[in-house]
Amino acid sequence: MSDLLIARSLFGTTMGFHIIFATIGVGLPLMMLTAELLYQKTKDHDYVIMAKRWTKAFAVLLGVGIPTGTIAGTQLSLLWPGFMEVIGKVMALPFQIEIYAFFIEALFMSIYVYAAERIPPWMRISSLVLVAFGAFASAVLITNVHAFEGTPQGFRIVDGEIVDVDPWAAFFNPSFIVTAGHVALSAYTTGAFVVASVAAFKMLRTPFGTRVYNFHKKALMLSLIAGGIFSFLTALNGHESAQYLHEYQPEKLAAAEGLFETQSYAPLAIGGFTDRETQRVKWGIKIPWALSFLAGNSFDTVVVGLNDFPEEEWPPLFVHTLFNAMVGIGSLLIFLSLTAFVWNKFLKKEHFPRFLMWAFVASGPLAVLGIEFGWVFACTGRQPWTIYRVLSTADSVTTAENLGILFILFALVYVVLGVAVVFVMLYYFKKNTVIEDINRAEQKNVPLYGSNT
Amino acid sequence: MAEELLAITVLWGFVFIYAVMATMDFGAGFWSMIYFNRPKIKATNVANRYLSPTWEVTNTFIVAIVVAVYSLFPTAAYTLGTVLLIPGSIILLLLAIRSAFLVFSNIAEEYRKPLTYISGLSGILIPGLLISVLPITHGDFVEFSDGRQSLDLAHLFTSPNEYAFIGFSISSTLFLSSLLLADYSKASEEMEAYTVYRRDAIMLGPVSIIMAFLIMFTLKREAFWIYENMIDDLPLLLLSLGLFVIGGLALFLPSINKKGVRGIPRLAVIAITLQYLTASYVYGKAHLPYIVYPEVTIASAFTDPSSFRAIFATYIAGFLILFPGFIYFWSLFMNDKRYLRQKQTKDPA
Ligand code: HDD
Ligand code: HEM
Ligand code: HEM
Numbered sequence: 001m002s003d004l005l006i007a008r009s010l011f012g013t014t015m016g017f018h019i020i021f022a023t024i025g026v027g028l029p030l031m032m033l034t035a036e037l038l039y040q041k042t043k044d045h046d047y048v049i050m051a052k053r054w055t056k057a058f059a060v061l062l063g064v065g066i067p068t069g070t071i072a073g074t075q076l077s078l079l080w081p082g083f084m085e086v087i088g089k090v091m092a093l094p095f096q097i098e099i100y101a102f103f104i105e106a107l108f109m110s111i112y113v114y115a116a117e118r119i120p121p122w123m124r125i126s127s128l129v130l131v132a133f134g135a136f137a138s139a140v141l142i143t144n145v146h147a148f149e150g151t152p153q154g155f156r157i158v159d160g161e162i163v164d165v166d167p168w169a170a171f172f173n174p175s176f177i178v179t180a181g182h183v184a185l186s187a188y189t190t191g192a193f194v195v196a197s198v199a200a201f202k203m204l205r206t207p208f209g210t211r212v213y214n215f216h217k218k219a220l221m222l223s224l225i226a227g228g229i230f231s232f233l234t235a236l237n238g239h240e241s242a243q244y245l246h247e248y249q250p251e252k253l254a255a256a257e258g259l260f261e262t263q264s265y266a267p268l269a270i271g272g273f274t275d276r277e278t279q280r281v282k283w284g285i286k287i288p289w290a291l292s293f294l295a296g297n298s299f300d301t302v303v304v305g306l307n308d309f310p311e312e313e314w315p316p317l318f319v320h321t322l323f324n325a326m327v328g329i330g331s332l333l334i335f336l337s338l339t340a341f342v343w344n345k346f347l348k349k350e351h352f353p354r355f356l357m358w359a360f361v362a363s364g365p366l367a368v369l370g371i372e373f374g375w376v377f378a379c380t381g382r383q384p385w386t387i388y389r390v391l392s393t394a395d396s397v398t399t400a401e402n403l404g405i406l407f408i409l410f411a412l413v414y415v416v417l418g419v420a421v422v423f424v425m426l427y428y429f430k431k432n433t434v435i436e437d438i439n440r441a442e443q444k445n446v447p448l449y450g451s452n453t
Numbered sequence: 454m455a456e457e458l459l460a461i462t463v464l465w466g467f468v469f470i471y472a473v474m475a476t477m478d479f480g481a482g483f484w485s486m487i488y489f490n491r492p493k494i495k496a497t498n499v500a501n502r503y504l505s506p507t508w509e510v511t512n513t514f515i516v517a518i519v520v521a522v523y524s525l526f527p528t529a530a531y532t533l534g535t536v537l538l539i540p541g542s543i544i545l546l547l548l549a550i551r552s553a554f555l556v557f558s559n560i561a562e563e564y565r566k567p568l569t570y571i572s573g574l575s576g577i578l579i580p581g582l583l584i585s586v587l588p589i590t591h592g593d594f595v596e597f598s599d600g601r602q603s604l605d606l607a608h609l610f611t612s613p614n615e616y617a618f619i620g621f622s623i624s625s626t627l628f629l630s631s632l633l634l635a636d637y638s639k640a641s642e643e644m645e646a647y648t649v650y651r652r653d654a655i656m657l658g659p660v661s662i663i664m665a666f667l668i669m670f671t672l673k674r675e676a677f678w679i680y681e682n683m684i685d686d687l688p689l690l691l692l693s694l695g696l697f698v699i700g701g702l703a704l705f706l707p708s709i710n711k712k713g714v715r716g717i718p719r720l721a722v723i724a725i726t727l728q729y730l731t732a733s734y735v736y737g738k739a740h741l742p743y744i745v746y747p748e749v750t751i752a753s754a755f756t757d758p759s760s761f762r763a764i765f766a767t768y769i770a771g772f773l774i775l776f777p778g779f780i781y782f783w784s785l786f787m788n789d790k791r792y793l794r795q796k797q798t799k800d801p802a
Contacts, residue, residue, distance in 0.1 A: 059556065060557070060560055062509070062556070063552060063553045063556025063557060064549075064553050066509060066512055066552060067545075067552040067553055068549060069516075070512060070515060070516055070549075071545045071549060073516050073519055073520070074516075074519050074541060074545055075542075075545070077519065077522075077523055077530050077533070077534035078534050078537065078538045078542065079538075080534075081530065081531045081532075081534035082531070084523050084527070084530055084531070084534060085527045085528060085531045086527075087523070087527075088524050088527030088530055088756060088760075089527050089756050089760055090757070090760065092523065092524030092527075092756070092764055093760075093764065093767065095520045095523075095524060096520060096521075096524055096764050096768075096771075097767055097771070098520075099513065099516060099517045099520055099771070100767075100771040100774065102513045103513050103771075103775050103778070104774075104775070104778065106510045106512075106513050107510060107775075107778045107779065107781075107782050108778070109509065110505075110506035110507070110509060110782065110786070111506075111782065111785060113506075114505060114785075114786070115785045115792070118785070118791055118792065119785075162757065165757040165759050165760055166759065167757075167759060167760045167763040167764075168763060398534065398535055398538060399535060399601050399602075399603075400535060400538045400539075400603065406538075406539075406542050409542070409546060410542070410546065413546050413549055413550065416550070417549065417550075420553065420554075420557060421553070421557075423561075424557045424560050424561050427560075427561050427563075427564075428560050431562075
């Protein structure tokens with residue numbers, strides 16, 4: 001492997017690992033907040049127990065999310081010094097502001113967890129609001145750098161020198177709002193479905209109608225409602241993201257759809273594999289006219305095909321599959337929540353059938369996969385550029401050599417952390433059962449948050 | 454020049470704050486490991502009580518420094534990013550292990566011992582590597598050739614100066630953290646822990662000052678330019694030494710509010726922090742105008758002026774927003790008797 005390829009793989013692995021914890025780290029606080037608010041409203045102890053248990057899970061995830069994020073932030077400079085030199089001059093603001101978001105999250109997370117019993121309820125809720133806000137802001141701001149990479153503005157390059165820098169123009173680059181919105185919404189979707197997964201799994205393992213069963217059922221319903229709303233919003237906004245690609249990065253959309261010839265009334269290709277030789281999508285389903293409509297809201301929209309660009313600037317063609325997988329997962333999640341809604345509200349059934357329960361169990365991991373596919377699609381689909389049409393990936397990479405050993409070391413550490421985090425979670429929740437928390441919550445004067453470690 | 458100076462001062466400020474917080478952080482993790490098998494004296498307990506709520510905040514400062522380097526001095530970030538690939542990656546790997554296992558050790562009770570050992574040991578190596586950035590910026594170990602830079606690792610790790618820095622950083626980490634924990638235990642009324650940490654501080658103080666002299670001694674041979682600049686500020690160096698003596702004395706004076714107890718650790722903490730502040734000011738000033746000697750200066754590496762102004766504005770806004778948060782945090786964890794004097798020995802996770 002060339003050093004460039006290793007650098008890309010190393011960074012991609014870091015991001016792919018960090019994003020699992022980061023995304024849940026954005027989604028879970030919103031669920032915790034919802035549960036806390038429901039508790040204040042209903043005084044039903046189950047909700048405060050949910051908040052407590054999710055907080056513990058969140059604290060463990062932070063133990064991996066924060067160091068891997070630190071790795072990501074530093075690796076940007078270590079692996080892509082050429083890229084960060086440009087970012088430092090033009091687009092440092094989001095990184096800088098993100099630091100404040102990290103501080104807010106770190107400060108109030110500690111307050112929420114370690115001072116829970118010493119501060120009044122309104123302060124606890126405010127702390128949680130700030131934690132959720134900090135996580136949301138981190139995601140939005142870092143995504144802004146990604147948005148800038150796709151739609152750079154706010155500077156000019158004259159004879160290789162960066163001039164006329166306008167940092168706020170760079171900050172408010174065209175795709176900022178849409179992209180950041182998509183990342184935030186998909187993170188909330190993921191947070192909700194991860195909770196749904198666990199709740200559904202526990203329900204399958206608990207006798208129907210018991211106290212603990214009902215506890216998990218409440219968690220499941222809450223998360224399905226949240227997940228339904230957010231997955232729908234994610235899809236709406238994803239549609240808009242695709243329209244932005246049509247406008248600003250047409251070769252990425254063309255690669256996502258395996259479209260070679262520029263045309264109006266362009267078809268949407270679902271599934272299959274793009275074949276470079278025959279210039280078509282093999283074994284895919286074609287929906288006539290749909291792509292033109294999706295790209296520009298009318299069937300006669302002209303969608304640019306790959307052949308309009310020099311072949312060296314084509315993104316890798318497998319991004320078609322990644323894009324399909326993400327959209328597929330999104331549609332499935334919406335479908336699942338709708339089914340649950342109909343089943344519960346209109347058919348008024350007590351039980352969900354087993355296959356549906358297992359589908360709920362699968363929904364969390366699927367949402368995480370959706371995030372992974374989406375990011376790899378977005379980053380790989382931008383190739384060969386780190387900053388679209390300004391800076392190539394080859395010019396961004398470090399001049400240092402022999403990166404292979406580093407790749408192995410980092411991969412090893414991620415495996416260790418990944419295994420350890422699963423192990424610690426299982427250990428903790430086996431040891432501290434729901435029923436013990438219920439007992440604790442129902443006795444007065446027994447601390448719930450400070451209880452057990 | 455004024456803007457560059459302002460920028461480097463901000464960066465220096467971050468580095469100093471992080472240095473102090475990190476010594477406390479990594480040191481506390483180390484002590485928590487050392488006294489693990491002696492639960493009676495509560496030393497581990499006190500260390501964890503400090504560590505649990507603060508490590509996240511401390512970690513954010515390291516990110517703040519990295520971001521400050523590339524947003525204020527992008528060209529320096531290019532050079533530093535290139536030459537620090539190997540040491541930086543090792544630091545990151547250790548940091549990841551350390552933070553994760555620190556959190557895990559608080560959650561998985563039965564496995565607390567091995568987890569505490571892993572995080573304690575990996576943690577104490579980090580300051581030694583972090584400080585290596587300083588000798589690297591002195592330029593001797595960086596090769597500049599036709600626009601490419603690389604680090605001569607073999608040369609670095611055979612240099613006495615590098616080892617003086619490593620020794621200084623580890624001994625300072627242990628010194629400062631034992632001092633802080635002495636103060637923290639006294640405020641928490643854990644007198645056995647106080648005795649232990651006071652003793653550690655008394656032993657480690659002289660070690661760290663000897664290491665500081667070793668740094669000067671080896672600097673004179675290996676990076677004379679910075680040595681010379683530092684000696685120009687001899688009065689301040691002597692002041693720093695004086696503060697060290699005051700800090701040392703404070704550990705022997707009789708306590709004001711407790712009969713029969715020796716030491717005013719609060720005074721010692723303040724004096725020693727001021728000692729390090731003075732010394733790092735002298736070092737930082739002597740380092741100017743170079744970021745990486747002799748190729749990268751603060752002027753050649755400086756960012757675009759309009760970017761700098763925008764960033765500086767966010768520093769001010771960020772400070773105004775965060776300051777009350779820090780105060781509240783301090784009042785809850787450093788100053789709240791209910792937190793400090795916990796009756797049962799639980800360590801919330
Ligand atoms: C649960 C996760 C999830 C789900 C269900 C979806 N997405 Fe997505 N998508 C992401 C998670 C995601 C992401 C990981 O968050 C990405 C990667 C980069 C980004 O900005 O968001 C992304 C990127 C992304 C992009 C590329 C943006 C760019 O390259 O700048 C497009 C065009 C879409 N999405 C479109 C959709 C559509 C039409 C969906 C319909 C259901 C959809 N996404 C569902
Ligand atoms: C968090 C989820 C993310 C994942 C999973 C991810 C994944 C990847 C992958 C797989 C690559 C290698 C692409 C290739 O070379 O084919 C890559 C490259 C890159 N990504 Fe992302 N990325 C993520 C987020 C981001 C964000 C938020 C930024 C902006 C700061 C970013 C900036 C980059 C850069 C600079 C590169 C290297 C150059 C390049 O290959 O374009 N990534 N990422
Ligand atoms: C190149 C891309 C990225 C970089 C450089 C990066 C950097 C970081 C850093 C340095 C931290 C640790 C902060 C601390 O010390 O407290 C962190 C944590 C975090 N990151 Fe990332 N990050 C990246 C991608 C993302 C993305 C795409 C998201 C959002 C979906 C995200 C969301 C978070 C969140 C919420 C945290 C807080 C800790 C947590 O909840 O796990 N990050 N990140």
